[in-house]
Amino acid sequence: MCGITGFIQWNRDLTQDSELLLEMTESLGHRGPDASGTWISGPCAFGHRRLSVMDPENGAQPMITYQEDSVYSIVYNGEIYNAPELRRELIHRGYHFRTHCDTEVLLQSYVEWGPDCLDRLNGIFAFGIWDSMKEHVFFARDRLGVKPLFYSHIEDTFIFGSEPKALLAHPKVEPVVGAEGLAEIFIVGPARTPGHGVYESIKELRAGHAMIYSRSGLKTYAYWSLESAPHEDDAEHTASRLRELLQDTAERQLISDVPVCSLLSGGLDSSALSALAADYYNRTGQGQMSTYSVDYVDNDRHFKTHSFQPDADTPWIKRMVEELNTDHHWIQFDTPELVESLYASTQARDMPGMADVDGSLYLFCKEIKKGATVAISGEAADEIFGGYPWFHREELLNSGTFPWSTAPDMRASLLSPEIREWISPLDYIGDRYSQAVAEVPKLDGETKQQAKMRVMSYLNITRFMPTLLDRKDRMSMAVGLEVRVPYCDHRLVQYVWNIPWEIKTFGGREKGILRKALEGVLPEDVLYRKKSPYPKTHNPSYLAAVKQQLLDILDDPTSPLLPLIDASKIREIASSEGASSHLPWFGQLMSGPQLFAYLSQVNAWLKNYHVTIR
Known part of the structure; x- marks a missing residue:
């Protein structure tokens, strides 16, 4: 797995923005501690951080291949589990491989089949491919959305990354949150609405979707979705x-x-x-x-x-x-x-x-x-x-x-x-x-x-x-x-x-x-054991710690959380017997330790990310 990022800006030579690309790429260093790579060609800039899993010696990215007069470059995060079968088919079709990694298989699959390559993939992925012949970048995310991909389209610039932090490293993307973002945080959360990046200028490519960014604009479409049909098997x-x-x-x-x-x-x-x-x-x-x-x-x-x-x-x-x-x-x-x-x-x-x-x-x-x-x-x-x-x-x-x-x-x-x-x-x-x-x-x-x-x-x-x-x-x-x-x-x-x-x-x-x-x-x-979810702490010391942490936040007049909440209501909950409830965060009530911990997270986020509410 890896971290990918980059930006496309038509009518600008991005070689002068190499430091910016490097900064965006390094923001994802945790996702790929083993290697780093950047690539700029005219209006396209790609960055990659690598976690080496397959073919550690030869799988460096961005990876480039040439077909006649065309240049194809890929940044990719994920694993293609049917890469061996695809490799054999591509070899049969005349392709030659320099590595044993699935990145090259994915890139050559796009060269051979274009966007239709998605129908052949079994895996988890988010990737972008620069196609010089068509002068566009093709992006895609796996069918169930296991691997993330966020993007911003601001004026003449398209910016993307595995995580919002990579986009926020670009000067055109500001940490602004509006009414919808707050509703996602406080009302819909934790189950964020697909496609919403919470930040006003950031969107998320939905699971099972692809998009093409060219000089004529951005086109997004679904290439896979659940299909309902009669089940014939007993x-x-x-x-x-x-x-x-x-x-x-x-x-x-x-x-x-x-x-x-x-x-x-x-x-x-x-x-x-x-x-x-x-x-x-x-x-x-x-x-x-x-x-x-x-x-x-x-x-x-x-x-x-x-x-x-x-x-x-x-x-x-x-x-x-x-x-x-x-x-x-x-x-x-x-x-x-x-x-x-x-x-x-x-x-x-x-x-x-x-x-x-x-x-x-x-x-x-x-x-x-x-x-x-x-x-x-x-x-x-x-x-x-x-x-x-x-x-x-x-x-x-x-x-x-x-x-x-x-x-x-x-x-x-x-x-x-x-x-x-x-x-x-x-x-x-x-x-x-x-x-x-x-x-x-x-x-x-x-x-x-x-x-x-x-x-x-x-x-x-x-x-x-x-x-x-x-x-x-x-x-x-x-x-x-x-x-x-x-x-x-x-x-x-x-x-x-x-x-x-x-x-x-x-x-x-x-x-x-x-x-x-x-x-x-x-x-x-x-x-036949009854279902049990991911384990949680049941130690009352945790409740005491997160409750006090939140009360300290409420006592600090500079806390960015305060204008968003009813502080008296929160204090009332904190002083009630119900505060000791250990209902799951994703249950029917947001109460007890999860509420206090979550609000502390919201405050830290607003403060550390310098979030502007407007």
């Missing part, structure tokens, strides 16, 4: 097909020239990938698989069961480590580290995110990086297969809004009256919800219940899942760790999308068809 054939797809995608994503490990929580999703990985390592003679887990000091003393986290993970992790005989690493954090990480994770996202859930992942990835460069993670299985509680509760299915944010009026009440009036929070989230529902590809002949579940699946795949993928990318790449997400293979996602709800819940269980597909892969007790 439960037995569906389970068999799912297992086949999972095995194939897991094995493709284990290929690397550097160490690979697996994140293991003891739950269904991560245990399945760890089991498939361990089996692959055994069959290919690669030795013992490394696994990593995260927990918090004294969590065993303070853990309390609730609907989102019915039991603790530690016994289940031990069960899987013994079952798979992995080289396991137990990572544990204490409250001071977790509080401090709130600011590092805000810097990684360039905006407030998921509070301690972001911070702990940042710390976790930092520890993993000491022993591995690539990790595989069970991210996205719950969105795709319907594992969250809100898939199974009628009041949330019928809430008429995003199920992870069913109390927008409560969120709105935390804002100052002036900000509430300006951003119209309830209208805003209502419009975003209606927009999302209107996008759902319908299927004729479905029952009312089936259609309702399709809507819920779509909301999760296109609105909530991108938030978690963004979190995974930013927290891992902030420390130079590549995390791969096999459940986001587009073939798997498209197949599962059309599985009827009654088959998805085979056996009357959430993710029942996935459990059936994994019979024989996992021990039965792990296979």
Whole structure:
């Protein structure tokens, strides 16, 4: 994985802007600690920071190739998992390769097929290719949006980057946030609306989209989206097909020239990938698989069961480590580290995110990086297969809004009256919800219940899942760790999308068809364990620390947060018994430790990024 950036400015020779390009490129140094490269040709400037995973010796970027009188240059972030097949086809078509890396395969694929090359790719990617013959730059992002790509089109200049910080390093991009940006931060968040970059002048290329920037302007289009169709397979054939797809995608994503490990929580999703990985390592003679887990000091003393986290993970992790005989690493954090990480994770996202859930992942990835460069993670299985509680509760299915944010009026009440009036929070989230529902590809002949579940699946795949993928990318790449997400293979996602709800819940269980597909892969007790999310701290010292941190902010008259919020309302919450609630950040209420931590993140972001509200 890498960091990419650059800008295009017609009618200007950008060689005089080499220092600016270098500054933008270096802002992404954390994403690519192994190498740096820049390339300028006339109106096009590309920058790249590299994390070496495949062919470390020869995969430097920007990479350039020549075809007759044409020049093609690429900056690329990602992995193409079917690169070996594409390479063979291109060789058959007369192409010659200088390297063994997927970057060259992607570049030559564009030379051969142009934008249609996207239909052939299996992978996670964000890239830009300068095409001198057509005098344009072609950009694309992978189908599920695993890899990020932001851009600004200001006057005669087009600016892009893997993260907003690279764009903000350009003098034309200012850290201005308007009404929509504040609504995204306070009302829609953490599930940011696809395409919105929060900053007024920054947009995000949506998942499954491509764009072409030429002298005639910017053209953006979707090259892939979910398609609704009748599902013809019965439960037995569906389970068999799912297992086949999972095995194939897991094995493709284990290929690397550097160490690979697996994140293991003891739950269904991560245990399945760890089991498939361990089996692959055994069959290919690669030795013992490394696994990593995260927990918090004294969590065993303070853990309390609730609907989102019915039991603790530690016994289940031990069960899987013994079952798979992995080289396991137990990572544990204490409250001071977790509080401090709130600011590092805000810097990684360039905006407030998921509070301690972001911070702990940042710390976790930092520890993993000491022993591995690539990790595989069970991210996205719950969105795709319907594992969250809100898939199974009628009041949330019928809430008429995003199920992870069913109390927008409560969120709105935390804002100052002036900000509430300006951003119209309830209208805003209502419009975003209606927009999302209107996008759902319908299927004729479905029952009312089936259609309702399709809507819920779509909301999760296109609105909530991108938030978690963004979190995974930013927290891992902030420390130079590549995390791969096999459940986001587009073939798997498209197949599962059309599985009827009654088959998805085979056996009357959430993710029942996935459990059936994994019979024989996992021990039965792990296979039918109740869902448990990414672990959180339950230590009351964390609540005390983040509450005091926020109160200190409220006591400082220079805090940039103050004009945006109802400080008296926040103080009231802080002094109430409800402040000790440990409801998940993405649950139906924003309360307790997550609220205090999040508002502290917002204040740090406004201050450190010199954000202007207008």
